[in-house]
Amino acid sequence: MSTAIKIEEKLFQNRYRVDAGRPHIAIKDPDVCAHQCKSQQCTVCCPAGCYTAEGNGAIALITDGCLECGTCRVICTEHRNVAWEYPRGGYGILFKFG
Amino acid sequence: MAEKFDAIVVGAGPSGNAAAYTLAKSGLKVLQIERGEYPGSKNVQGAILYADALERIIPDFRDDAPLERHIIEQRMWVLDDDSFVGTHYRSDGFNKPPYNRYTIIRAQFDKWFSGKVQQAGALLICETTVTDLLMDGPRVVGVRTDREGGSIYADVVILADGVNSVLARKAGFRPELDPGDVALAVKEIHFMPEEVVESRFNVADGAGVVIEMFGKITQGMMGTGFLYTNKDSITVGVGCMLSDFKAQQCSPYKLLEEMKAHPSIRPLLEGGEMKEYCAHLIPEGGYKAMPQLYGEGWMIVGDSGMFVNAVHREGSNLAMTTGRIAAETVIEVLAAGKACTAGNLSRYRAKLDDSFVMKDLKKYRELPGIFHRNPQFFTDYPELLNRAAHTMLKVDGIDKKTKEREIRRTFTRKRSLFGLMGDAFKLWRAFE
Known part of the structure; x- marks a missing residue:
């Protein structure tokens, strides 16, 4: 089945007010992702594709398209390596329909 | 001296609005804090509104609430790769007012509900995130927000801050969510002319259809798919346990894409224009995953208390009911001239136990x-x-x-x- 889809195309339909330079989610210790986490499930399970595996084992996190669901934090059970807060009031995803 | 309220409600979804409305209507001084641009802008649901829970709060809500379609037909599909076995239940009994349930669009509905809350006298502040609970020893005495000089005090703080409830977690009122207790749901809304929706689903005059699905579309994971008809749009989505997404290393948006390509589903979406993609966690752990629901100066309502009946796809009605009952408990305690101690607020739990909320959740606790x-x-x-x-x-x-x-x-x-x-x-x- 050919269902190749770029997540960017989906997120493009959404409305965001990005808090430039103040991401609301952070990786606590990048070394843990790179060296201790084998599954790196955040790169697959994040519904907005905010986490990408870099070639060298490191994880890159860009929160601009975040849907604020909490998945990345909840699935990081082995290492609890995601520092997760809500964006500042008024910032982040702004659902038009929800 | 910072301003003090009788109650602070964190969040303006169904549970927060139900709580704030009930409190304000009884004459209490209520502050409600919402982090979104407006109530609804952070909220995601399928979405079905069950009339009964709202009717108990706002009996004449049908006069002006933004409702999409009243549901007269429920389809249940069990899908294989290129087929489904299904049952349809359609009744003209559901096509006679007062209608039993409706599809809604949450961004519109929550804004409407919030308007009622403000009319009832509550003060609403939007675009404000509550960052911490203010404690005096073991007692919650207020909240701190991300606004300047953001400390505000109240006799009781009602946490209606949703499934992730950062506040309850930080305060140690409940542990981190377990991936086996929450479902991750993703969905899209597809717009098309009203006549197309009506002819495609064989309905007229504002009536609508819901389809609940399970089987191959969840690719071996525990979960369900859904397709709901709105006025001039269709909502389609799929949700599975987060532990399964993790174990199977499955991408949620690919799962949704493959479900939409199913030969029985694709024709229903044909020609629609996709205008939004959402994701949300649903607390489905049920009775056994429920946290402590009240304490010294605080209460938890709605999704933050895991109030979802996963079997019957009910959540917003439990949210509104828990919000209302929490508020009624506070009203009684304050009217008796008592303080909002854990002991006095324990009536909340007792009332819930007596209601359909706990009875239903208890019934399905093993499921x-x-x-x-x-x-x-x-x-x-x-x-x-x-x-x-x-x-x-x-x-x-x-x-x-x-x-x-x-x-x-x-x-x-x-x-x-x-x-x-x-x-x-x-x-x-x-x-x-």
């Missing part, structure tokens, strides 16, 4: 565990059911008795006779 341990209900059975239908309905010169024997054989081959009996017993236990 999440049973489905977790028995994935065949989402894999083998949908396949067996579809193939049985195919065998019986295909006219090919083979007599029906032989076909029946063949079907019986496929069932016992897949699950064994004891397996089948065991599964029947498990289902009976789960739904008993």
